[in-house]
Amino acid sequence: MIELGAADRAAREEFVLGLRPARDAVDPSRPYGFFVEEEPRGDGGTLRAATILLTNRECPWHCLMCDLWKNTLEAPTPKGAIPQQIRFALERLPPADTLKLYNAGSFFDRAAIPREDHEEIASLARGFERVVVECHPALVDDSSLRFRDLLGGPRLEVALGLETANEEILRRLNKGMTVADFRTAASFLLRNRISLRVFVLVGLPFLPRKEWAAATRRSVETSFRAGAGTVSLIPTRLGNGTLEELRRQGQFQPPTLRDLEMALEDFFEGEEGRAPATGLVLADLWDADALAAPPCCAAARVNRLRKMNLIQRNLPLPPCPSGCRHS
Ligand code: SF4
Numbered sequence: 341m342i343e344l345g346a347a348d349r350a351a352r353e354e355f356v357l358g359l360r361p362a363r364d365a366v367d368p369s370r371p372y373g374f375f376v377e378e379e380p381r382g383d384g385g386t387l388r389a390a391t392i393l394l395t396n397r398e399c400p401w402h403c404l405m406c407d408l409w410k411n412t413l414e415a416p417t418p419k420g421a422i423p424q425q426i427r428f429a430l431e432r433l434p435p436a437d438t439l440k441l442y443n444a445g446s447f448f449d450r451a452a453i454p455r456e457d458h459e460e461i462a463s464l465a466r467g468f469e470r471v472v473v474e475c476h477p478a479l480v481d482d483s484s485l486r487f488r489d490l491l492g493g494p495r496l497e498v499a500l501g502l503e504t505a506n507e508e509i510l511r512r513l514n515k516g517m518t519v520a521d522f523r524t525a526a527s528f529l530l531r532n533r534i535s536l537r538v539f540v541l542v543g544l545p546f547l548p549r550k551e552w553a554a555a556t557r558r559s560v561e562t563s564f565r566a567g568a569g570t571v572s573l574i575p576t577r578l579g580n581g582t583l584e585e586l587r588r589q590g591q592f593q594p595p596t597l598r599d600l601e602m603a604l605e606d607f608f609e610g611e612e613g614r615a616p617a618t619g620l621v622l623a624d625l626w627d628a629d630a631l632a633a634p635p636c637c638a639a640a641r642v643n644r645l646r647k648m649n650l651i652q653r654n655l656p657l658p659p660c661p662s663g664c665r666h667s
Pocket of ligand 1: 399400401402403406407408409444445446476501515
């Protein structure tokens with residue numbers, strides 16, 4: 341068994357890469373997913389976000405919990421492919437207010453999204469109020485300012501994966517950054533009139549389950565203190581090989597639907613006892629059906645979370661006909 345805590349970065353990379361299952365077949369002329377989802381506006385209203393999952397070159401980091409590489413290319417993305425993918429999706433999606441361009445890595449990684457395509461991407465985004473892209477903190481630099489200026493009308497929002505504010509776990513996740521790196525990137529974005537969204541994991545490897553709630557709370561607070569307008573709670577999911585191995589070793593338990601519910605409930609319940617929330621917290625429900633939950637009430641409970649995301653307050657758990665007690 342590899343002791344990840346003591347291993348250096350090279351050993352962690354070897355561990356992560358050695359356990360990977362096969363990559364999915366993807367086409368650089370097509371996004372690997374696109375859909376419209378609802379999000380709260382922050383003023384009580386709801387907005388529609390057109391979300392396009394872009395096919396591009398794999399992210400150069402190899403985070404221990406990441407399975408996004410499955411739908412990526414091994415070679416640099418051909419020039420023109422990203423605008424082609426965006427056009428393909430927009431022609432098929434209903435109208436929306438926000439455009440999310442998620443590329444399973446960093447939008448400002450030039451091997452993933454060629455710089456030469458930024459202008460055309462910006463022109464395709466022109467009718468939207470807001471454009472959200474994701475990026476590793478290490479790649480947040482002047483290129484984000486140039487893209488902000490190319491956009492013209494729409495407000496740029498950059499999503500950073502903090503994952504956790506627990507420095508030791510962050511290192512063991514092989515994220516290649518510290519909490520201070522995250523703060524530096526966040527502060528650069530805010531100083532330059534770019535909004536900040538943050539991804540926080542629910543369910544951490546190497547940490548006992550009873551400590552998850554406190555870790556999530558601290559990560560959400562760290563995100564808001566860094567200026568986040570939105571924090572998205574993402575349940576850590578199996579599927580990349582590494583987490584399966586850590587589960588086998590007793591170092592990871594996949595989070596259940598109840599863990600995600602408690603993370604969101606905790607944030608809303610805590611409102612009175614802490615400083616007023618400066619932003620929105622969302623439970624990420626993209627893969628919620630895969631979370632362990634009793635079949636009798638899982639769908640109703642995911643639906644409750646969807647509503648809580650929109651109204652930003654708690655709702656009672658739905659009655660459970662079989663008496664499973666929402667385990
Ligand atoms: S930086 Fe993000 S996309 Fe890249 S490997 Fe880590 S989690 Fe995955």
